[in-house]
Amino acid sequence: MVLITQLPCEIIAEILLNLDHLRFLPPALLACRHFYASYKESHGIAASILRRQIAPGLLPYAVAVLEASRLPRRFTFSTFTNSFRSLLDELYDRPARLADRLPVLPMNLMRKMSRTHDVIHAFAIDFATRALDGISARAEKTGNSASGEVALSPSEYFRFCRALYRVELFYTMFWDGPPAVSINKANWFFFRHPPWENEQIGCIHVYLQTRLVEASRDVVEHDVLFGL
Structure with a gap:
């Protein structure tokens, strides 16, 4: 079984992009170093989430x-x-x-x-x-x-x-x-x-x-x- 920390950064970034609200993003980034690294590799995640909210x-x-x-x-x-x-x-x-x-x-x-x-x-x-x-x-x-x-x-x-x-x-x-x-x-x-x-x-x-x-x-x- 593949661990979530072994998933490519692109897949993690896609998961983060589908968060329902921007307030869920910081806890996700703090939960795992791999999540944070994937976020830094993919630009515009926070802006995309906010564009769906507003x-x-x-x-x-x-x-x-x-x-x-x-x-x-x-x-x-x-x-x-x-x-x-x-x-x-x-x-x-x-x-x-x-x-x-x-x-x-x-x-x-x-x-x-x-x-x-x-x-x-x-x-x-x-x-x-x-x-x-x-x-x-x-x-x-x-x-x-x-x-x-x-x-x-x-x-x-x-x-x-x-x-x-x-x-x-x-x-x-x-x-x-x-x-x-x-x-x-x-x-x-x-x-x-x-x-x-x-x-x-x-x-x-x-x-x-x-x-x-x-x-x-x-x-x-x-x-x-x-x-x-």
Whole structure:
């Protein structure tokens, strides 16, 4: 019987490529030196796994959020303007170029992207579920019926996640920028979207506020000291 440590590197790499999630890759590499050697011999394994996790249309947004978080936070107004406007221009005008950065990113940054997408995914499903629950409640009052199961189509799922990524990008870019930036926020960011997509961003903002209030109330009700 052939041991797994005796399999060619190409076969081990193919096995690693079929992992369901990027979080499974580091434990696999730590489990066996042969796995790690096979991983080093085959380029692009982590990027391929992440591309399966994040839909192609969302990948430029995921990279943009990551790149925005890596930009220096201490800057002059002109530096701020050039850095962030350049990133927005690339996201909206040349998204494929952002997605092409993925293979050269180190593993720790890919794992950060993966964790962020997990949160985005969870929020998208929760938001859709809450919206459906609200529709169901109103339907029951009027004597109609509504399904209690969320089954988002690919386009619906994309719109939910895209709105969440845009909110994350907005706060990453503008949360602690120079005060003068607030005057131009709409010009740089919101004017790039049609009105209905800005409405989606507003809905996400309200949803996140609701989640924050719920979490804060839970902390207060259980008499937990903030930050202690």
